[in-house]
Amino acid sequence: MAYDYKAIEQKWQKQWAEEQTFKAKQPQEFEGEPKPPFYVLDMFPYPSGAGLHVGHPLGYIASDIYARYKRHSGYNVLHPQGYDSFGLPAEQYAIQTGQHPAKTTETNIKRYREQLDKIGFSFDWSREVRTSDPKYYKWTQWIFIQLFDSWYDEAEQKSKPISDLVQIFEKEGNTEVEAVCNEDSVQFSAEDWKAFSKDEKEQHLLNYRLTYLAETEVNWCPALGTVLANDEIVNGVSERGGHPVVRKKMKQWSMRISAFAERLLSGLDNLDWSESLKETQKNWIGKSVGALVKFKIQNSKFGISAFTTRPDTIFGVSFVTLAPEHDLVTQITTPEQKEEVDNYIKAAAKRSERDRMADVKSITGVFTGAYAEHPLTNKPIPIWIGDYVLASYGTGAVMAVPCGDQRDHDFAKHFNIPIPNVFEGIDISEEAYTDKSNATKIANSDFLDGLGVLEAIPKAIEALAKIGAGEKKINYRLRDAVFSRQRYWGEPFPVYYVNGLPKMIDEQHLPLELPEVEKYLPTEDGAPPLGRATEWAWDTEANLVVSNDKIDHNTIFPLELNTMPGWAGSSWYLFRYMEEQNNRDQHIASDEALKYWNNVDLYIGGSEHATGHLLYSRFWTKFLNDRGVLPVDEPFKKLINQGMILGESAFVYRYKASGGEGRIKNDIYTTYDFVRSIKKELSKSKNIFIRENGIFDKDNNIIDSEIINKYSSILKKIYSLGQSNMLIMERSFDPIHVDVSLVNTSNQLDIEGLKSIKPEFKEAHFITEEDGKFIVGREVEKMSKSKFNVVNPDDVCEEYGADSLRLYEMFLGPLEQAKPWNTAGLSGVHNFLKKLWKLYQDEDQLLVSDEPASKESLKTLHKTIKKVTQDIEDFSFNTSVSTFMICVNELTQQKCHAREILEPLAVLISPYAPHIAEELWEGLGHSESISEVPYPKFEEKYLKEDSKTYPISFNGKMRFTMDLSLDLSKDEIEDIVMKDERTQKQLEGRTPKKMIIVPGKIVNIVG
RNA sequence: GCUCGGAUGGUGGAAUUGGUAGACACGUUGGACUUAAAAUCCAAUGACCAUUGCGGUCGUGCGGGUUCAAGUCCCGCUCCGAGUACCA
Structure with missing residues (x-):
């Protein structure tokens, strides 16, 4: 029987589904001690209308290999899949067509499922989740209520029930409690609290709840008609669609994620995530240690707090800058300055984030007319506003030290504000001195004089604290996350309003x-x-x-x-999979299930979720852990980001007539080689003119060059299609995408096929090469519909089979690296599967024999076990595929058909190519699925060598090799090598100065 | 600007702690089989020089260095990718 992948894959996919082969067991289902659990999870997909392309399954294949490997290794593996099914595209489609997003979503899910099923994943579909399913979002709403019902105890770094806080308020008001709260909350005593009305109490509690309703400055995206979280904005425009975003004050639900900043940061240390991902989260959280410095404002009851990382430079303060949005601005501005300040604020508010970012260089600001007081010298300090100060960072105020901060320096210079120098022997006339090394000594600073930065910082804080003008402060860049979206297709808030207060x-x-x-x-x-x-x-x-x-x-x-944002449902879905479908009504998952499965052992997905999903789900997990719902405080132990698979776009080059000359009725398309060569020629002659009587350069001389002569017939053909003199210049050819499915592996375009599916090409002329072929240009780009470079996994499964697709995606390169998809390479892995098949059977019979295997074959097998096992543990799947290829090549060479070898080989390969492995396993006479057959054990004894092919090097350069016994001592090796005539030839009579002999490795002769 | 990755044949990529650079595969070329094609099998394939054979020189982005030995370690650069960006 030949290798009939279609029949085999269909057969086993059907059988796995019917027998629920990959259903994970709950702990109570085991008789006796449960198997150890192992949880492998993929980031669940948003079911978009476009379906899957070959880039999507990459991570799924990797995790599937690992999940299957763990099943072979004796684990009870949980490997579920589901859908992040709330989202914008379905809603946009609904707006356009009126079709209910639930319906679109259902259709798309069906398509996704069909595509996924064809690839042979070992998913436990019985545990599927969909975030848009009311049975699922019931618990998203439930978690929201728990957050509303909680506050954060800073002293214990823990979320607690709000009722505890009410008790504290009743006893001592809010003056003593270390609770994370909104900055505008006012202080009250126990008596005050008791005197508050019910509504007033509610209003105060909102300042403490972990999710709260507040008037906040939000990122409003008019085009999408909704607010966006910081992580949904990239370069000042919306991540989806690239629409502009403006700042706006709105009453919105927010999540007090900032309370968890320190834990989110320190928790990273214990996670097995890539350094770059941890780094991204660290930057996003943005911890800085410094001090809060309080300034009195002259002739005013108000004061300004400013965060600084350099309290040691306190004597260098020469002005204070507030963000234009700062609440104090209107209160302190003097009447003389009012008009100017108002105009500036108006202008600043109008500028979008993007505008502000676009001109970082221009320095703008206005003096408020008010003065603050230096806390240590009592000297007056002018208060300015400037839009280089962000309202959302720190307190929205900067104590400006122009000698130590470049932006302050620029600002001071621009507005002629004095720049006092507090550094010993440093010239700050041109630029600020920002070095923080302890070698720098502070000067002109009273009691700080002569101290290094590191000593001066605590001393300055101490002095400020003594007079109540400052304290040590840790500041985080992480902001509370806006949780309201003005959309339809999301979770409704379980909230109604009484007197404007949420219940x-x-x-x-x-x-x-x-x-x-x-x-x-x-x-x-x-x-x-x-x-x-x-x-x-x-x-x-x-x-x-x-x-x-x-x-x-x-x-x-x-x-x-409002409805909840996309990340609500995805922040806790991993725990939902832990429970079986029919037990999900009463809880997220049962305590036994949560305790047994713990958290995700291996999580695979794209790096684009670094600051969104991955941070929010860590936040919710920590919260639910605090409140006793979950037994763990991190969701994902190990995380791998799979790299993107890029598409190889195909281009034809449209000739564009220029300057009104040579107008062309129908488009003319030329090949890559032609355009490349002509461009080369153009680099010499600038312009090329084609006329009736020949091809000329700009000075009207006939061009006689290799390239022009080679392509003269093509050029003349283009000319004959035009109407008059034709000019060709650098920009005469536009690359136009054509569908990659119409291009074969030799980059030849199927012109007729293109004309039949794309009407715009119907009348066009395609100028082929001499041999009649049309070769396209290729370029690697992101895979997308608009670039016509999308490869569909269904087509690959149809032509080569799912096992080939799985192997090829792994073979392409390291999992974490971005790499282009090149269909040509598929035949290699497909051939490999055919060769593998032939080891077990030929056209009409099983070849497997019960004869003992040769020593050689055993060595091949165990070498493979060793390498492949190591590779799986290292997630180096590309090298394990080549190891399999080497193994099969060797066994074929050895004509090995021994059961002793072929049985373990089938198990080894089954995580990678499960369909063929099942079929071979059945062919070997087994009736049970191969999926839980114990993984072959590596035995060192088969690899024992008694000789080694030594490379013999001279001055580090390998000249020849020698087979030598591994039992030989250094001296014996030296002896044998020196006696060899090739050594003598290399030395040409010289005596070696030195001989380096590393037994089992290398011999190097110096001299 | 800062942070983190990366750069190896025509292509995707291999190369334990420094120890035979280019595994494996694609592509290309030649050959076998065939009426022919496909499929399959065999051989060659980093560049350059030499060639009857033996062989030699160069070679892992660039320039230095350490070492018996460097793709791998150190110093200085160039380019590419990702993240982040007035963060006080």
């Missing part, structure tokens, strides 16, 4: 399901799409969603109109 729906009445709306757009008066729902009010007595016209603000109240 949670009781847990037992969840889920609060998305209402129907007739359109998915915002309402005419700018409310989110849920504002269009007619049934969107909460009846607090019946505990039901009821019609809006029943709202009486007595027992029936309006519901929240």
Whole structure:
């Protein structure tokens, strides 16, 4: 029987599904001691309308190999899959077509599932999750309620129930408690608290809750009609669609992730993640240690706090700068300066993030007219505003030390503010001195004089603290995350409003399901799409969603109109998989299940989630751990980012007539070689003119060059298609993408095929090479529909089979590296599978024999076991595929058909190419699936060598090799090597100065 | 600007602690089989020189260095990619 991959793959995919081969067991299902658990997870996909391309399964294949390997190694493996099914594209499609996003999503999921099934993954589909399923988002809403019901105890670094905080407030007010809270919260005593009305108490508690409703400055994206979190903005524009983003104050739900900054940072140390990913998160959290310095404002009851990392330069302060958005600005500005300041604030607010970033160079600012007081010298310090100060970092105020900070220096110079120098022997007239090494000595600074930076910092803080003007402070760049989205297709908040204050729906009445709306757009008066729902009010007595016209603000109240962001559902999904479908009603997952599975042992996905999903899910995990819901405080122990698979785009080159000459009726397309050669010629002659009587350069001389002569017939053909004199210059050829499926492995274009599927090419002329072939140009780009370079895994499975696809994706290169997809290489791995097959059977019979294997074959096998096992542990899948190739090549050479070799080989290869492995295993006479057969054990004894082929080097250069016994001593080796005539020839009579002999490695003769 | 990666044949990429650079595969060329093609098999394939054979020189982005020995370690650069960006 020949290797019939189609039949084999269909057969086993069907069998795995029917027998639920890859269903993970819950701990209680074991009789006796449960197997050790191992949890392998992929970042679940958003089911987009475009379907999968070959880049998507890369990570899935890698994790599948690892999951299967772990099953062979005796683990109970949890390897689930699901869908992150809330999201923008389905909603945009709904806006355009009116089709309910749930319907689009369902269709797309079906397509994804079909594509995934064809690749033979060992997913446990019985545990599938979909974030848009009410049974799932019930628990997303539940977690939201828990966050609302919690505050953060800074002293213990732990989230606690809000009822504990209420007790503290009753006893001592909020003056003593170390709780993370909004900066604008005011102090109150126990008496104050007791005197507060119910609503006032609620209002104060919102300042402490881990999710809170507050008027905050948000990133508003008008084009998408929604706010965006910081991680959803790239280079000042929205990550999706690249739309501009402006700053706007809005009442929004926020997540107090900043409370967890320190734990999110220090927790990284214990994670097995790539350094670059940890680095990205570290930068995002942005911890800096310094001091908070308080300045009094002259003739004012207000004061300014500014964060600085250089309290040692406190005597160098010559002005203070506030962000234009700073609350104090309007309060302290003097009447004389008011107009100028107001204008500046208006202008600054109008500028989008992008504009502000675009001209970092220009220095702008305005003097407020007010003066602060230096805390140590009591000298007046002018207060300025400037948009180089960000409202969102620190306190939105900078104590400017122009001698020690370049931006302050630039600002001071620009506005002629004095630049006092506090560094001993340093010239700061041209630029600031930013070096922080301890060798620098502080000067002109009273009690700090002569101290190094490191000694001066604590001393300065101490002096400031003594007079109540400062304290040590750690500042984080990480901001609280905006959690509201003005969209339809997301989780509804389980929130209704009484007197404008948010109330949670009781847990037992969840889920609060998305209402129907007739359109998915915002309402005419700018409310989110849920504002269009007619049934969107909460009846607090019946505990039901009821019609809006029943709202009486007595027992029936309006519901929240925003929905949750995409990262809500993905922040905890890993724990949902731990529970089986029919046990999911009462909890996220049972305590036994959570305890047994713990967290994800191996997580594979794209690096684009470094600061979004991966940070938020760490936050939620820590929170749920604090509140006793989860037994772990990190979600993902080991994480690998798979590299992107790039597409190899194909180009034809359209001749573009220029200057009104040579107008062309139908497009003319030329080949890569032609364009490349002509461009080379153009680098010499600038312009080329084709006329009736020949080809000329710009001075009207006939061009006689190799290239022109070679292509003269093509040039004349182009001429004949045009209408008059033709000019060819550098920019005469536009590269145009053509569909890669119409290009064969030798880069030849199927012109007729192109014309038949793309009408715009129908009338076009394609100028082929002499041999009639049309060769396209190729370039590596990101795989995308618009570049016509997408390769669909279905097509690969059809032509070569899933096992070939799996092997090839791994063979392409290191998992974490970006690499181009080149279809030509597929035949190599496919041939390998055919060769493997032939070891077991030929056309009509099984070749496997029970004869003992040769020593050689055993060596080949064990060499392979050793290398492949090591490679899997190192996630070096590309090298294990070549190891298999070497193994099969050797066994073929040895004509090995011994069962003793072929059985373990089938197991070894089954994680990589599971279909063929199952088929071979069955052919060997086994009735059970190969998936849990114990992994072959490596035995050193088969690799024992008694001789080694030594490279014999002279001055470090290898000249020849010698087979020598490994038992020989250094002296004996020296003896034999020196006697060899080739050695004598190399030495040409010289006596070696030195001989380096490393037994088992190398011989190097110096001299 | 800063941080982190990376640079090896025509191509994708191998190369334990420094120890035979280019494994494996693609592509290309030649050959066998075939009426022919496909498939399969065999051989060659870093560049250059030499060639009857033996062989030699250069070679892992560039310039230095350490070492018996450097793709690998050190110093200085160039280019490419990713992240981040007025962070006080």
